[in-house]
Amino acid sequence: MNKKMIMLMFFFFIMPMYAIADMPYMPNKMMKKSYKTQRKASLLRLCSSYIVSLGLSAGVGFGTGTAVRYLEEKLDIESSPFMLVLGLFIWMIEYELRNDIIDNLQQYLDSYHIKHKKVLMFRTAWLTSWLVYLNENDKFLKRQYL
Numbered sequence: 107m108n109k110k111m112i113m114l115m116f117f118f119f120i121m122p123m124y125a126i127a128d129m130p131y132m133p134n135k136m137m138k139k140s141y142k143t144q145r146k147a148s149l150l151r152l153c154s155s156y157i158v159s160l161g162l163s164a165g166v167g168f169g170t171g172t173a174v175r176y177l178e179e180k181l182d183i184e185s186s187p188f189m190l191v192l193g194l195f196i197w198m199i200e201y202e203l204r205n206d207i208i209d210n211l212q213q214y215l216d217s218y219h220i221k222h223k224k225v226l227m228f229r230t231a232w233l234t235s236w237l238v239y240l241n242e243n244d245k246f247l248k249r250q251y252l
Contacts, residue, residue, distance in 0.1 A: 155221040162211050163227040167234025170204045175239050204231050 174196055178184075183192050208227050215222045 151221075155223055156226070158215065158220060159223040159226045160230055162215075162222075163208060163230040164234045166204060166207050166211070167231035168238050170200050170207075170231070171235035171238030174200050174235070200235065204235060207231075 177196055178193070181192065183189050183196075186192055205228065208231055212222065212224055212227065
C-alpha cells in the first residue's frame with residue numbers, strides 16, 4: 107500500500123472510532139434527553155457565576171471611570187500647575203472607592219449565597235474603568251449632565 111492510502115484509511119476509518127468512543131452510550135431517547143438537560147444545567151451554572159461577576163463589576167468600573175473623567179474636566183486639571191499631583195490623587199481615590207464597592211458587593215453576594223468570581227470582579231472593574239476613562243469619543247461622556 108502506498109502512503110496516501112494509509113493516510114486515507116486513518117482519517118476515514120480510525121479517527122471516527124476515537125470520536126465515537128468518547129461519546130457516552132445512550133440506548134434510548136430518554137437517556138439522550140436527560141444527558142442534554144444535564145449539559146444545559148451545568149452550562150447555566152457556569153455562565154451564571156460569570157455573568158453576575160462581569161455585569162456588576164463592569165457597572166462599578168463604568169461609574170468610577172466616568173467619575174474620574176468628570177472630575178478631571180470639572181477641575182480643569184490639564185491647565186493646573188499641580189496637574190500630576192491632582193491626577194494621582196484622583197486616581198488613588200478612584201482605586202480605593204472601586205475596591206471598596208467591589209468588596210461590599212462580594213459580601214452582599216456571599217450573604218445571599220450567589221456564586222461569583224472574586225478576582226474576575228476586581229479585574230473587570232479595573233479594566234472597565236480604564237476603558238471608559240480612555241474613551242474620548244463616547245457621546246455619554248461629552249454631555250453636560252450635572
